[in-house]
Amino acid sequence: MHRLDLLLIVALVAAALWTVMTARLLRAVVALAVTSVLITALMFQLRSPIAGVFELSVCAGLIPAILITTISLTQRLDAEQLIARKKEKLRQYWPLPVLVIAAAILLSRVNVPLDFPAILPAPEKEEDVRTSLWALRHIDLLGQVVILLAGAFAVVVLVREKHRKSD
Amino acid sequence: MSEPVAHLFLLCGMGVVLLLIVGFYSLLTTRNLVRMVIALEILSKATTLALVASGYATGQIGLAQALAITLIVIEVAVVVVAVAIILCVYRHTDSLDVAHLRELKG
Numbered sequence: 321m322h323r324l325d326l327l328l329i330v331a332l333v334a335a336a337l338w339t340v341m342t343a344r345l346l347r348a349v350v351a352l353a354v355t356s357v358l359i360t361a362l363m364f365q366l367r368s369p370i371a372g373v374f375e376l377s378v379c380a381g382l383i384p385a386i387l388i389t390t391i392s393l394t395q396r397l398d399a400e401q402l403i404a405r406k407k408e409k410l411r412q413y414w415p416l417p418v419l420v421i422a423a424a425i426l427l428s429r430v431n432v433p434l435d436f437p438a439i440l441p442a443p444e445k446e447e448d449v450r451t452s453l454w455a456l457r458h459i460d461l462l463g464q465v466v467i468l469l470a471g472a473f474a475v476v477v478l479v480r481e482k483h484r485k486s487d
Numbered sequence: 488m489s490e491p492v493a494h495l496f497l498l499c500g501m502g503v504v505l506l507l508i509v510g511f512y513s514l515l516t517t518r519n520l521v522r523m524v525i526a527l528e529i530l531s532k533a534t535t536l537a538l539v540a541s542g543y544a545t546g547q548i549g550l551a552q553a554l555a556i557t558l559i560v561i562e563v564a565v566v567v568v569a570v571a572i573i574l575c576v577y578r579h580t581d582s583l584d585v586a587h588l589r590e591l592k593g
Contacts, residue, residue: 325495329502336506336529340513345521352525359532362502363555365495366543371555375535378559383528383566390521390570394577412516419512420505427501434493434544452549453556460553464560471564478571 325365332358333420341413343406349387356380370449492544499540506533518585520573524566531562 335358339351356379363372397405453461510529517523535555542551573583580587 322491322494325498329498332502333505333509336509336532339525339529340509340517340522345519348522348525352528355529355532359536362499362536363539366499366539367548368539368542368552368555371535371539371552371559374556374559378563379528379532382563386566386570387521387524390573393574394521394583395581413512416509416512420508423505423508424501427504432497432500434496449549449552449556452553456550457553457557460557464557467561467564471567474568475571478568478575 328358328362328365332362337417337420341409341416343402343409345391346388349384349391353380353384496540496544499536503533503537503540506536520576520583520585523585524569528566531558534558
């Protein structure tokens with residue numbers, strides 16, 4: 321159990337590093353999806369399956385699809401540009417793995433006090449996420465709908481502006 | 488807090504800190520707009536993991552999941568709007584480099 325958790329965390333950080341360090345944008349998006357899949361596995365370990373399924377379907381499915389569509393609308397790099405990009409990436413990002421490893425070593429040596437008092441007391445019976453959403457956080461649902469509508473409205477406005485200019 | 492719960496919570500806490508380092512480093516060094524959105528995604532993943540791990544450690548799993556779902560929905564809206572802005576910038580400047588934004592009017 322402990323080994324699996326450790327393995328998941330190591331794989332998660334490695335996937336995040338791959339995401340930011342790879343020279344090709346498409347590979348970065350695929351690595352981002354892999355990061356989401358690993359976070360989903362961690363969420364299942366943390367007994368949060370519904371949030372995990374949301375993460376898997378939205379962050380590993382929908383968002384990479386949106387990003388890949390965006391990348392497909394831009395121009396390809398030729399071979400020379402790609403080599404220059406790889407060199408630039410190496411120059412920019414070589415300190416990052418060192419920093420991450422140093423931070424991991426430092427964090428593993430810190431003794432975190434775990435006897436802190438919780439702000440909210442734990443419920444007597446474990447609450448279902450549906451009960452939490454519908455009974456306690458129903459205003460959040462309204463907020464989610466408003467945010468999605470605002471996002472859709474913003475996209476429509478931005479795209480319509482472009483059409484008007486191209487006419 | 489029992490020993491297995493504390494162990495998993497600490498591991499997740501370490502993962503959150505490392506993801507935040509990766510995300511902030513990428514956000515500060517990159518000049519590509521799509522990569523900036525990807526760095527933001529990594530930061531929001533760290534936040535989601537922190538929420539769920541905190542809920543697991545304090546016994547508030549239902550509430551943590553509700554907050555995580557809200558965060559994921561907001562994340563989608565942010566990405567969609569960011570992508571629309573990136574496409575508009577790309578049509579204006581023919582580049583994804585953030586430095587070209589300085590040349591725009593306004």
